[in-house]
Each structure stands twice: as structure tokens, then as C-alpha cells.
Amino acid sequence: MEYVLRCTGCSLTARDYASFRCKRCGSVLEVSYDYSTLVLPAGFRGERIGSRKYLPFLPVRSLSASLGEGGTALACKRIPKYKGVNLFFKTETENPTRSFKDRGSAVEITRALELGFDRIICASTGNMGMSLAHYAKHAGIRATVFINRSGNPEKIRRIRGFGAEIKAVKGDFNESLREAEAYASSSSAFLCGDYHYRKEGQKTVAYEIAEQLRYEVPDFIFLPVGNATLLSALYKGLKEYMMLSLIDRLPRIVAVQSSGCDPLVKAYNRKEKIGYVKPSTVADAIAVGYPTFGTEGITALSETKGYAVRVPDEGIIKSMRHLESLGIYTEAGGAAAFAGFRNMYEGSKRVFNGKTVVVLVTGNNER
Template identity: 40%
Template structure:
């Protein structure tokens, strides 16, 4: 690998070889890639790093990829970071939105898929399998098609039809499971044990890819660090990955400060928030999620431990929002900023509005994780006027 030294369990500390095909530790903990940061720093100094535009593969020296010429990519990343024009007046804060809906398949998942599928190819896989609430499956199916490998995606029975259509549209096989996301995850991991199928999902290489959200934020701030970063949380991988990106930038000397991480979950599925509030060492799984934010309806979060400890280490906090607050934030993002987000993507903004007093006087980045075209609209929609094809009908619209 370019600079990866080992895989290390975030819970028990057990170490593995960096190219070993393993998806989590024997203790069931999540695995982290550990790098030779002196080598990373040298690679940064050798590259025209600072002047290159922010995009996902700019940060290749922080990824566990051997042959960059074989990278599977749709030019993901480089997503816009907007300074709020109107919502900041509502919350009286300096607010920025990182809009991940502009990625190739419409969500932040493309960053992780690019690294995961590249590594799957390097490790000799010719087919992959994943559990998904929809967005990951859509992303993995697209990158698998580009790489020329087959893909099976297990989805919960309540998965929106638009997301299933996107997965099928890229040639993957969809298996709808009579159960929730946790049930899908158990089935895919059993498939790995029985049939040695290569798993993709919220495992080490995906987390490494999702670090680029954090890298880009700093880059787009001209190597300055915001005070807070707010993330929606399902499995918790994005929160954990962004925190790791800042720690790594600090290790190589590109930044001196660190942000506080804030994780927001829906009231109908909040095991990570419960762990934060009740001082658990890791989240306790729940039986069934009940929320319109289906993309983050993860009853047993794979990276819950990592997300929880990222929030604790950074001095941040975790909170919940209701479905009504999510719908209101989704509407506000669209009407005030022109950002059309799916409900799960608006969760961070709902948290920003609900807990605005906690951010007083600070620079805040809210991660909008997915495009609104990902699913059918929720909540009451305005009635659409119909007129005859007649010029005189315009008087009804422009009195």
C-alpha cells in the first residue's frame, strides 16, 4: 500500500495486516487503517497538493490503495460548501452547508464506494454483496457496474421504490428482506461466512473513503477549521470518518485545531444518542426504527461505537429530532437555500435549528447527505394549478 501500515480494532486494539480480507475484529469491533504519517507528509510535500482543486482522489495519500491507475471513480467528491444566505438569519449563526447530493449517485456514499470497490478489485473479488437502506446499494451498484463486477444488494421491505429502481438501473440484483436493516446485515454477513462473498458496506475501506468529506471542508475553508460539524447518523460511519480525517490532517501538520462533532438521529431510531446521554460505552441495538428518515434507520449501528467516541473525544454532543422537525428542515433548505434534500439529508439541519443555542457565535458546517430525488416527497405538498392552453388564462396567475 502507499502508506497504510495496519488495521487496528477501535475497541480492543487487536491488529491485522493492512491487506488482510477482514471486515471487523474478532471482538466485533470496527477496524481502522493506521498509516505511516511521516510518509504521508512526504507525499503531500512532493505533490502540488495545496493548489489542486478539492475532490475525493486529491487525498489519495490518506487512502489504502496500491495502484491509483486502477481507481474506480466517477469524479466523486468536490461537492459544494455553501454559506447560508437565509437560514443563518433564522438561527443567527455563520452556517455552511456541505451538499453531498451533488455526488454521482446523489449521496455521500459514493466516496466510500470508490475506495471499497477499488480495494475489492485489488483483493481479487469479482462480485460483491451489501446490506443497504437504499443509498449505499445505489452507490455500490453503480461502482460495481463501472468496475465490471456483479453486485447483490439486500434491502429492508420498507425501502423506497425510487431507491430500489436506482439499484436495479445499474444492473445489481436486489433482494428484499422481510425485516429491517439489521436483518439485512445479518444475512449478508452470514453469506460471507458460508459462501466467501466479498462484503461491502460500513467496513474499514468505506470509512476511509468517507474521510474526504472532512478533507474537503478544511480545503474549502483554505485550511481553516470550523467550530462544529453536524452529521445525520445511521450507522455512524460518516461521523467517525470525518473525525478521523481531522485527526490525520493534524498529524501531518496541515491543521492545528479540531472541530467538535455533533451527531443527530431521528427520534424513531437513536441508539447512538442514547449511548451518549446515558454514558454507555457503545450503543444498545433497538428492535425497530420508526422514522421517515429511512436512510438512517439503522437499529444496530455498525459504526456506532466509533461515532460515539468521535463525538466524546471532540467535545461535541448527540441529540434527536422529530419527523415533523425533519420535514420542516427539508422544506426550509429547499425554500430558503435552494437545496433539495431527502429527509435523512435534512436531519443535520433540523438539529442545527432545534439546538441553535448550543452553537452561538460559532462557525458551523451542516452535512446535507443526500439529494431530494432519492425518494418520494413527504409531508403536505402545495397544490399545483392547472390552466388551459390559452393566453387569457395567464390573468389567473398574474393578476
């Protein structure tokens, strides 16, 4: 599909396809397609799910950096306590580096190759760095990861194991992000991370959910929120399938954050602009004090009549154990969406009676 990069703040079109923020106002960019140029192959609906299937919806010519991401299971679990709810878990932990980040990495690394870069950099709390380091290694390009020096040691060790250079940052994720962006502006490396190309890769999870439910839209989709890229991507994917009449309505999206890091929950429920929150949570994957796609995330929630809920860390840990007992292995951040469902269900059981609920399990990299 033909597309331009457009500023989410002032709508200015970016001329440089390697830029990551608007030159005029500093807002993040979005891939804005000319949908009249979309060509779906015959038999598209019947094709097997997985990121390669969705190439016509992606801002790349091929998906040369793909390592088989996507196509993850949507498992229905009968849990006696939640009888009456059609409860499904989308296990993004089945991706090559055990997190949903791989969907975005395939697109970003492909784009880096198409634009002629031989080096990428990113800021990360862990999973992003691991995913990009793995994809960069397979594509034969160098990777540098900016990460909080007191971040998850196992994740840092594995990023190094993929051959990436680590830049240890004093401060939280937003400080790593500032340093990575400053570095990108003064170097010849392609900045990856929670930006527009990644969002395009991540929206494929929405297509898969729709297809796995035979184009019956679930009533609710619960997901954990850190930088809100997945949230805004999910919404974009669903809207595109609506536009193509593949689905006929939107589900309510429920964004879940830890009580120890809840900037989006605060902003959405108080109808305020997003403000910074100093992260303090065991769920390192979603410990983002100021979400890059926060404004877009709030739009996704309000346009789907969704909710934003916070859960204490102990609820996240309990949910992680509960998932384990169901044979679903995840890290704390990956269990947050289920914790959000459990909390909401306790407060309003009737709301979920007879409903179809999809819970995203986003990562499993703490051990």
C-alpha cells in the same frame, strides 16, 4: 501509505485484507497507517479538491473505480433567522449517485478489484446499495444488495436499474446486515458497506471542509447519523489534518438522529453502551437500530466536546422544505443535520453567535 487492519475492540491485527471483522472478538476493524510513510506531492495544498487528490491518505494503490465523487460545494447561506451565524451547507447530494456514499464506494470497489474479486455484496437501507451497484457496474463486477423488503421502493427500483441483484430481507437494516455478513462468510464475494475501507473514503469530506474554509476550522459540524461510519470517518480525517498541522484544532461535532431511531443519542447522553432501538422514522437513510461504528462515533463526539441530538420526524420534514426553499434538494435523512441545528439554535442562540457552522446534506434519493 503502508497500513495494517487492526481490530477496534482487541487491537489484533487481521492477516486477511478482505476480512471485515476481527476473527477473535467480532469487532469492526480499522485501517491503521504508518504515517511516517505518507508522501504528499508538491503543491498538495493548492490542488483542486475531490477524492483523487486524497489518494496518499487512502488504502488503495490507485483510485481506479473513481467516478468523480467528492469535490462537492460548501455553500454559505444567509438566512435572516440565523443572522450572526456563518452557516455553510456541504452538499453531498452533488455526488454521482446523489449521496456521500460514493466517496466510500470508490475506495471499496477499487479495493475489491485490487484483491481480485469479481463480485461484491452489501446490506443497505437504499443509498449504499445504489452507490455500490453504480460503482460495481462501471467497474464490471457483479453486485448483490441485501435490503429490507419494505424499504424505499424508488431506491430498490434504482438499485435494480444499475443491474444489481436484490435480496429482499424480512426485518430492518440490522437483519439485512446479519444476512449479508453470513452470506459473505460462505461465498467468494467481497463484503462492502459500513466497514473500514468505506470509512477511509468517507473521511475525505473532512479534508474538503477544512480546505474550503481555507484551513480555518469551523466551530461546529452537524451531521446525520445512521451507522456512524461518516461520524467516525469525519473525526479521523480531521485528526489526520491536525497531525499534519494543516489545521490547529478540532470543531465540535454534532450527531443528529431521528427521535424514532436514536441509539447513539441515548448512549452518548446517558453515558451508556449502545443498545438496539427498533427504527421508526421517515428518514430511511438513517434508520439503523444498532450502529456498526457506534462506539467509534461516541469517541468522536466526546473527543471533540460534541453533542448528540434527536429531532422528531416533523422537524426533519420542515427542515427538508426549508432547504428546498434555499435551492438545496435533499431527502429526509439528508435534512436531519439541519433539523438538529435548528433545534439546538432555538434552545441556545447565543452559543452560535458569531460562529461558523457546517451542516452536511448527505443525500437526495427519495424521488
